Amino acid sequence: MPVPNNNEMITDLHIKEFIRQAHRVGDAGLTVCSSGNLSWRIGEEALVSGTGSWVPTIQKEKVSQCVVATGEVLNGVKPSMESGFHLGVLRARPDVNVVLHFQSPYATSVSCMKQKPTNFNVTAEIPCHVGREIPVIPYLRPGSPELAKAVVEAMLEHNSVLLTNHGQVVCGKDFDQAFERAVFFEMACRIIVQSGGDYSVLTPEEINDLDIYVLGKKTPLQETAHK
Numbered sequence: 461m462p463v464p465n466n467n468e469m470i471t472d473l474h475i476k477e478f479i480r481q482a483h484r485v486g487d488a489g490l491t492v493c494s495s496g497n498l499s500w501r502i503g504e505e506a507l508v509s510g511t512g513s514w515v516p517t518i519q520k521e522k523v524s525q526c527v528v529a530t531g532e533v534l535n536g537v538k539p540s541m542e543s544g545f546h547l548g549v550l551r552a553r554p555d556v557n558v559v560l561h562f563q564s565p566y567a568t569s570v571s572c573m574k575q576k577p578t579n580f581n582v583t584a585e586i587p588c589h590v591g592r593e594i595p596v597i598p599y600l601r602p603g604s605p606e607l608a609k610a611v612v613e614a615m616l617e618h619n620s621v622l623l624t625n626h627g628q629v630v631c632g633k634d635f636d637q638a639f640e641r642a643v644f645f646e647m648a649c650r651i652i653v654q655s656g657g658d659y660s661v662l663t664p665e666e667i668n669d670l671d672i673y674v675l676g677k678k679t680p681l682q683e684t685a686h687k
Contacts, residue, residue, distance in 0.1 A: 560632075
């Protein structure tokens with residue numbers, strides 16, 4: 461769907477699309493039962509999965525409508541207890557319209573490891589879509605202001621974060637981008653876990669090569685020449 465403009469109003473069609481995308485997340489095994497939550501900016505407001513809702517089977521009565529700038533609830537449905545970082549990321553990142561907090565099996569296993577990976581770049585999809593670096597946030601109580609602050613600060617410069625003993629958060633310009641980041645995040649963690657820790661990662665040179673030939677980014681020399 462197109463990126464919403466600041467004057468767009470939430471309609472029943474938006475709510476139906478939000479529900480469809482939430483079910484897509486559940487169908488992919490990224491959330492189970494009441495784990496995880498989802499938000500979508502539409503103009504100056506946002507749809508947020510409600511407190512206690514099951515993302516894989518969420519229905520309209522569990523979708524909260526909030527003002528992004530203030531967190532004010534407009535439809536009487538209490539948003540997820542993690543709405544603090546959802547709305548915080550949306551406020552801090554005007555390029556972001558979707559935030560997904562999920563707890564997929566392998567990525568959550570990695571979040572519980574005593575010795576967590578310092579490099580997740582096991583395949584090209586990770587630096588290209590998830591991020592070259594994935595910040596690891598120490599355990600902070602779910603729903604706490606401290607966790608919200610830590611997530612927002614980490615996502616100022618990153619699109620994916622790992623929450624120790626908790627789960628993961630990704631963001632994107634739309635549902636597809638956030639979903640892709642979550643799926644590839646889980647894929648990287650599956651490789652890491654199933655390898656028993658005996659895995660290789662792409663070198664910085666190989667990642668730079670992807671930037672140039674896959675993503676079409678300019679090299680520093682090309683940037684200088686362009687100026």
